[in-house]
Amino acid sequence: MTAKYRFNEVPPSPSIDKVGVEERVKRFQSRSIKTTAKMQGLKMVLSMIDLTTLEGKDTEGKVRQMCFKAAHLHNGHPGLPVVAAVCVYPSMVGLAKSIVGKYGIKVASVSTAFPSGQAPLDVKIADTKYAVEHGADEIDMVISRGKFLAGEHTFVFDEIAAIKEVCGSARLKVILETGELATLDNVRRASDIAIYAGADFIKTSTGKIQPAATLQVTYTMLQAIRDFYDETGKMVGMKPAGGISNAKLALHNLVMVKEVLGEEWLTNKWFRFGASSLANDVLMQILKTESGIYQSADYFTLD
Amino acid sequence: MKRVEVLKTYKIYIGGKFPRTESGRFYKVLNKAEKPIANVCLSSRKDVRNAVQAARKAQGSWQERAAFNRGQVLYRIAEMLEGRRAQFVEELMLEDYTKKEAQTEVDNSIDRIVYYAGWCDKFNQVASSVNPVSSSHFNFSSYEPMGVIGIMAVKSSGLLGLVSMLMPVIAGGNSCVIIASEDKPLCAVTLAEVLNSSDVPGGVVNILTGHMDELWSPLSSHMDVNGISTDGRNKYITKVQLASVDNLKRVRVYSNDFSLMQEQGIQFITDFQELKTTWHPIEKIGGASNSY
Numbered sequence: 265m266t267a268k269y270r271f272n273e274v275p276p277s278p279s280i281d282k283v284g285v286e287e288r289v290k291r292f293q294s295r296s297i298k299t300t301a302k303m304q305g306l307k308m309v310l311s312m313i314d315l316t317t318l319e320g321k322d323t324e325g326k327v328r329q330m331c332f333k334a335a336h337l338h339n340g341h342p343g344l345p346v347v348a349a350v351c352v353y354p355s356m357v358g359l360a361k362s363i364v365g366k367y368g369i370k371v372a373s374v375s376t377a378f379p380s381g382q383a384p385l386d387v388k389i390a391d392t393k394y395a396v397e398h399g400a401d402e403i404d405m406v407i408s409r410g411k412f413l414a415g416e417h418t419f420v421f422d423e424i425a426a427i428k429e430v431c432g433s434a435r436l437k438v439i440l441e442t443g444e445l446a447t448l449d450n451v452r453r454a455s456d457i458a459i460y461a462g463a464d465f466i467k468t469s470t471g472k473i474q475p476a477a478t479l480q481v482t483y484t485m486l487q488a489i490r491d492f493y494d495e496t497g498k499m500v501g502m503k504p505a506g507g508i509s510n511a512k513l514a515l516h517n518l519v520m521v522k523e524v525l526g527e528e529w530l531t532n533k534w535f536r537f538g539a540s541s542l543a544n545d546v547l548m549q550i551l552k553t554e555s556g557i558y559q560s561a562d563y564f565t566l567d
Numbered sequence: 568m569k570r571v572e573v574l575k576t577y578k579i580y581i582g583g584k585f586p587r588t589e590s591g592r593f594y595k596v597l598n599k600a601e602k603p604i605a606n607v608c609l610s611s612r613k614d615v616r617n618a619v620q621a622a623r624k625a626q627g628s629w630q631e632r633a634a635f636n637r638g639q640v641l642y643r644i645a646e647m648l649e650g651r652r653a654q655f656v657e658e659l660m661l662e663d664y665t666k667k668e669a670q671t672e673v674d675n676s677i678d679r680i681v682y683y684a685g686w687c688d689k690f691n692q693v694a695s696s697v698n699p700v701s702s703s704h705f706n707f708s709s710y711e712p713m714g715v716i717g718i719m720a721v722k723s724s725g726l727l728g729l730v731s732m733l734m735p736v737i738a739g740g741n742s743c744v745i746i747a748s749e750d751k752p753l754c755a756v757t758l759a760e761v762l763n764s765s766d767v768p769g770g771v772v773n774i775l776t777g778h779m780d781e782l783w784s785p786l787s788s789h790m791d792v793n794g795i796s797t798d799g800r801n802k803y804i805t806k807v808q809l810a811s812v813d814n815l816k817r818v819r820v821y822s823n824d825f826s827l828m829q830e831q832g833i834q835f836i837t838d839f840q841e842l843k844t845t846w847h848p849i850e851k852i853g854g855a856s857n858s859y
Contacts, residue, residue, distance in 0.1 A: 558615075558619065
């Protein structure tokens, strides 16, 4: 199977008006979301989380614990959704799948020499194959930022297309690592390349580099998805990751998705949050909204 | 032309910064003659939330400081207060103190701070204990700070009541959120400026002004507040105690007249400490009975 589009079919990317983006983003942040709307929003956020642990020190125990949390966010409070997926390293995919599979939670695996992406293509392909064979439903790949910044955009395009081919039925998320791309123009170009090369999702960051998922960057990427949809009628998903640690910021993201892309994107099939500490803050907000009492992290699981 | 006086805006103190209240509201403080003396922030429950968050963030590193260092920081507060005596006296006089009363109140406040500064690295030695047990363990109990303490300050006193409730709490390594006296809030805000210019890390002390009517509830029900210190004349005491049940806050009610010399002491520090008992195994030596 070859990619649907060739590199020379990627349309030229529009240049980004940074000041305009900031103005627009500011308006998303001034929305007031209260009571029932807030409650629905918070539960939606929970159902869109990719609960993530991507550390060198990850153990099977840590992954097991996180998988349990993914399925039981806060047992003291019935009626909460489960998260969308757990996101782990390829070596933990089999274990994670065996735990969360029965709850309908997807397993996402990072791949292609995450987080740097500095490995030859055959290693990246082997990395991806391993994850898919062990049951990964989703692959989070990183692009070669060095090549991108050096202007070798065809290389980046071909690499994504090659990984997409290996994924088979697994959905491919392409991490742009926007913190290393320096400008919004670059973010837009990388988004266009990833989308035309076959990405099912585009994702902001690995979570290892700051700044990560700022609203400005996410907005720029949503615009790329919008333009692709207008052009071809095909939907692409979006996953901001890194730095979204509180409920308010998550809700602002949802507002932005609704207003840029529309309601069809407001499901965990098309929108995800990559986060580790967001879930607890959302849970605390839900309990606060119901009881009127401010909550303490002391009464929620550590991760 | 007569010069228009530039009146100071009294702002609240959260996390080492002086924001206006999130709600944008204010109230007029009146003296006995019903003459307005200042505009002061009317804090809301969201200010309480922000203040507790700041206090929680600051508490860990404050507790981990060497006790001796905490003593130095407290002593520095006294030094800075001494340097701004005149301002405090003036503010107390606006709040209907006579000059003599005001001077005594400031003097006593400074002395009280120095008193608690001295206790910082000593109260644990004095209050801790080695306990007799019948097994071969070395068993000892020592004090650790509770965490974030809410302080509902003495209503009738401008400075001394506040200082007397605040100092023992932070001397023991807690951080705190203070609701200043509704009628006499000026010195509380000025004290915040003193704290900010001494070496107290931002967030260890947070000071809000406003109506007790609306602030007692978010503070005393907050799950991340570990204890409440309140003036005995606070009319919400029963409600505060009820709201504290959920996370078993310790509530201490002080009806003391803090202007008296004897109303200071180590017990005010241990009021907001948790006792930790350690069982340390020891070798039993030669069958000799061991009272430890």
